[in-house]
Amino acid sequence: MSFNHQEIEKKWQKVWESRKAGAVSESGDRKNTLYYLVMFPYPSGSGLHVGHVESYSAVDMLARMQRMKGKEVLFPMGFDAFGLPAENYAIKTGVHPAETTQTAMETFRTQLKSIGLSFDWDREISTADPEYYRWTQWLFLLFFKNGLAYRAKSPVNWCTGCHTVLANEQVLNGVCERCSSEVMQKELEQWFFKITDFADRLLDGLDTLDWPDRIKAMQRNWIGKSEGAKVAFKVKDSEESIDVFTTRPDTLFGATYIVLSPEHPLVEKIAVDTQLAEIEVYQKEAAKKSALERTELQKDKTGVFTGSYAINPVNGEEVPVWIADYVMVSYGTGAIMAVPAHDERDFEFATKYKLPIRNVVESSAPVKDECFTGNGTVINSGFLDGTLTVPAKQVMIDWLKKEEVGQGTTTYRVRDWLVSRQRYWGAPIPIIWCEKCGALPVPEEDLPVLLPTDVDFKPTGESPLANSESFHDVKCPACGDDARRESDTMDTFVDSSWYYLRYCDPKNKEAFAEKEKIEQWCPVDLYVGGAEHAVMHLLYARFFAYALHDLGYTTYEEPFLKLRNQGLILGPDGEKMSKSRGNVVGPDSVISEYGADAIRLYEMFLGPLEDAKPWDTKGIVGVRRFLDRVWSVQNNVIDGEDADLLRTLHKTIKKVSSDLDQLKFNTAISALMVMTNEMIAAKNVPRNIYLTFVQLLAPLAPHIAEEIWESLGRDESIFVSSWPEFDAELVIDNEIELAVQINGKVRATITLAPDADEELAMGLAREDKNIQKYIEGKEFKKVIYVAGRILNIVL
Numbered sequence: 130m131s132f133n134h135q136e137i138e139k140k141w142q143k144v145w146e147s148r149k150a151g152a153v154s155e156s157g158d159r160k161n162t163l164y165y166l167v168m169f170p171y172p173s174g175s176g177l178h179v180g181h182v183e184s185y186s187a188v189d190m191l192a193r194m195q196r197m198k199g200k201e202v203l204f205p206m207g208f209d210a211f212g213l214p215a216e217n218y219a220i221k222t223g224v225h226p227a228e229t230t231q232t233a234m235e236t237f238r239t240q241l242k243s244i245g246l247s248f249d250w251d252r253e254i255s256t257a258d259p260e261y262y263r264w265t266q267w268l269f270l271l272f273f274k275n276g277l278a279y280r281a282k283s284p285v286n287w288c289t290g291c292h293t294v295l296a297n298e299q300v301l302n303g304v305c306e307r308c309s310s311e312v313m314q315k316e317l318e319q320w321f322f323k324i325t326d327f328a329d330r331l332l333d334g335l336d337t338l339d340w341p342d343r344i345k346a347m348q349r350n351w352i353g354k355s356e357g358a359k360v361a362f363k364v365k366d367s368e369e370s371i372d373v374f375t376t377r378p379d380t381l382f383g384a385t386y387i388v389l390s391p392e393h394p395l396v397e398k399i400a401v402d403t404q405l406a407e408i409e410v411y412q413k414e415a416a417k418k419s420a421l422e423r424t425e426l427q428k429d430k431t432g433v434f435t436g437s438y439a440i441n442p443v444n445g446e447e448v449p450v451w452i453a454d455y456v457m458v459s460y461g462t463g464a465i466m467a468v469p470a471h472d473e474r475d476f477e478f479a480t481k482y483k484l485p486i487r488n489v490v491e492s493s494a495p496v497k498d499e500c501f502t503g504n505g506t507v508i509n510s511g512f513l514d515g516t517l518t519v520p521a522k523q524v525m526i527d528w529l530k531k532e533e534v535g536q537g538t539t540t541y542r543v544r545d546w547l548v549s550r551q552r553y554w555g556a557p558i559p560i561i562w563c564e565k566c567g568a569l570p571v572p573e574e575d576l577p578v579l580l581p582t583d584v585d586f587k588p589t590g591e592s593p594l595a596n597s598e599s600f601h602d603v604k605c606p607a608c609g610d611d612a613r614r615e616s617d618t619m620d621t622f623v624d625s626s627w628y629y630l631r632y633c634d635p636k637n638k639e640a641f642a643e644k645e646k647i648e649q650w651c652p653v654d655l656y657v658g659g660a661e662h663a664v665m666h667l668l669y670a671r672f673f674a675y676a677l678h679d680l681g682y683t684t685y686e687e688p689f690l691k692l693r694n695q696g697l698i699l700g701p702d703g704e705k706m707s708k709s710r711g712n713v714v715g716p717d718s719v720i721s722e723y724g725a726d727a728i729r730l731y732e733m734f735l736g737p738l739e740d741a742k743p744w745d746t747k748g749i750v751g752v753r754r755f756l757d758r759v760w761s762v763q764n765n766v767i768d769g770e771d772a773d774l775l776r777t778l779h780k781t782i783k784k785v786s787s788d789l790d791q792l793k794f795n796t797a798i799s800a801l802m803v804m805t806n807e808m809i810a811a812k813n814v815p816r817n818i819y820l821t822f823v824q825l826l827a828p829l830a831p832h833i834a835e836e837i838w839e840s841l842g843r844d845e846s847i848f849v850s851s852w853p854e855f856d857a858e859l860v861i862d863n864e865i866e867l868a869v870q871i872n873g874k875v876r877a878t879i880t881l882a883p884d885a886d887e888e889l890a891m892g893l894a895r896e897d898k899n900i901q902k903y904i905e906g907k908e909f910k911k912v913i914y915v916a917g918r919i920l921n922i923v924l
């Protein structure tokens with residue numbers, strides 16, 4: 130017997146919408162609130178995909194259950210609406226991004242509603258809405274006024290396809306993570322956020338979070354803390370001195386040459402005239418290479434001698450200064466002391482250019498390699514001789530400090546976050562440039578700085594906003610002279626770094642969110658989204674949270690206490706879904722054929738939330754059949770009792786509740802399936818048992834649950850009913866398997882009640898053939914029996 134899902138689902142979606150079923154009461158006790166968040170989607174033209182359905186359904190199920198448990202659950206949805214795809218589409222077709230984004234958001238909204246997700250739709254936000262980006266701009270200015278946003282010239286990543294700079298995080302294996310074009314290094318003036326100020330705290334904070342270990346490890350790596358020393362090498366016959374960063378100050382006596390990165394500002398100052406031409410050619414070549422080509426991928430190290438020498442402070446030795454592109458300008462100090470005997474890169478380089486190699490570490494075990502990178506005893510190193518390398522580091526650091534030629538230091542791999550983009554579809558950076566007064570914040574009352582509509586989007590390398598006169602020309606807010614607006618826009622990751630705060634107070638016109646409302650909900654209790662955001666989004670949002678905390682806007686540092694990543698849903702062929710492979714399954718047709726409840730259950734039933742799992746078209750039929758069976762039980766409802774079913778019910782309550790708490794949706798669904806089979810087998814099902822069962826099903830398959838609930842005469846929504854609790858007595862199993870040991874070794878198992886007495890247990894053991902073999906004719910020394918746990922016969 131089947132039910133008409135189309136009718137039922139539409140009916141309940143309308144009811145929920147008119148009742149504002151996802152809304153929260155703001156007056157609630159903070160202890161009774163939960164904030165459940167899913168990563169908001171980029172409203173792409175192709176609509177919702179099955180991956181969205183997976184994570185949103187999962188969290189919706191939990192939100193619905195928690196509400197039935199009496200919690201106030203904030204569960205909002207919005208759109209990450211700025212970004213390159215809409216802009217690129219506009220370049221191709223001439224349709225304005227605002228228009229395509231609007232259409233896409235409407236499609237998304239309709240699709241999201243069609244799966245019965247209980248979002249609080251009154252809190253919907255769009256990052257491209259001027260009422261939202263006004264506050265993105267305001268936050269930019271807050272950072273600017275507090276020294277956390279600054280403009281600086283530095284070598285940056287330039288995407289040759291997108292014609293814009295990229296953050297380091299957006300460069301994957303040397304190419305643009307979005308368009309896969311080559312990324313070059315360019316020296317440009319750009320806007321940065323001072324994420325490096327927080328590096329240590331962002332690292333330590335990870336220890337407090339319930340996040341997947343893999344994500345934490347990626348963040349730790351990205352932040353990349355390295356402890357070592359800075360050492361100054363005076364340049365011979367010059368006032369200059371070169372600071373190097375090393376993690377091995379214990380090998381300072383083994384430094385036989387110095388390498389500057391080709392971009393190092395000292396290169397021009399210290400190189401001898403005759404070397405300049407060759408150096409310039411080399412610098413140009415290096416600029417064309419990506420960071421990866423210069424480091425990991427580089428097979429053959431190259432470099433040029435500057436013609437100058439530096440003095441090793443520890444022994445007064447003169448060592449040649451080279452430039453080489455295996456040294457990166459933006460790491461450490463952009464200069465190294467090369468210790469070829471103990472560093473592989475230096476070894477390779479020294480071998481090629483016939484530079485001296487001096488062994489200063491002796492390994493306790495015999496080593497064959499000419500280059501020994503491990504720890505051992507320091508040799509050929511004056512006052513360090515005989516010391517083990519690890520303590521020698523500190524001895525050397527103390528010496529450097531005493532001689533005032535160096536100090537211990539910590540370096541991080543993470544760079545400040547480059548936030549400016551030379552593209553159109555983003556929030557304009559709210560700065561005014563005046564020749565006299567410099568960079569000034571747009572006065573607060575003039576926010577938002579609206580995106581002009583009269584611009585040519587074509588990426589030229591310059592920001593499209595620069596060619597809009599109406600936008601560009603402005604008076605200086607300080608002196609009133611002619612000035613110009615900053616024409617770069619912000620990286621869209623800025624928009625998504627604070628959106629969860631706006632949900633707390635989405636209509637506020639005076640502030641990005643009132644502190645009290647933030648307090649009411651934040652930090653987020655559970656955050657679910659794709660693992661691809663491991664570094665960028667999650668690191669940036671954490672930086673925002675720390676900064677806002679320090680500036681007094683919040684009382685917590687970490688924004689997302691618990692994080693889970695949904696696994697990829699693969700195509701039916703087991704490959705990643707992609708248009709080019711033709712294996713993309715869209716949710717719409719599944720919903721119309723089998724229903725929203727079916728797709729929700731089905732995606733959760735595919736496997737554990739965090740695993741990758743292939744779409745299985747046959748599986749959906751099975752899930753739908755399960756719902757039909759649940760539906761059919763209505764016809765067999767009686768007013769009566771059934772002790773066996775009651776026991777099953779209570780075990781199911783226990784299992785479903787604990788599985789959902791642990792995000793084990795697939796096993797919760799299995800338990801419901803098992804119970805359904807029992808109800809069908811029982812023929813007659815007591816009304817209360819069935820109703821309670823339907824309550825358990827409700828968070829997972831909300832439409833059918835509401836419908837059954839109503840048709841059995843309940844007039845309030847099932848979602849205002851209370852989540853069932855199990856009776857501890859009823860979940861105790863009637864019988865268990867108990868291991869029988871002979872002298873501590875398990876020889877058989879017997880089946881009995883968990884509270885059976887020793888006499889019964891021994892009786893059963895004596896009946897067992899296996900046990901009989903062991904005990905025949907023997908005398909028992911001792912019998913150890915703990916009901917429900919163990920029976921051990923000692924002979």
Ligand code: ANZ
Nearest residue numbers: 355374375376377455456457460461463465468471472
């Ligand atoms: C001397 C030395 C001796 C080094 C030795 C290593 C082994 P991590 O651990 O990644 O922080 N280095 C420093 N700055 C660099 C730059 N801008 N580009 C490329 N390499 C750079 O690596 C730190 C080590 O990488 C530093 O310690 C330095 O080489 C090199 F037996 O100094 B070492």
Ligand code: ZN
Nearest residue numbers: 563566605608
């Ligand atoms: Zn001025």
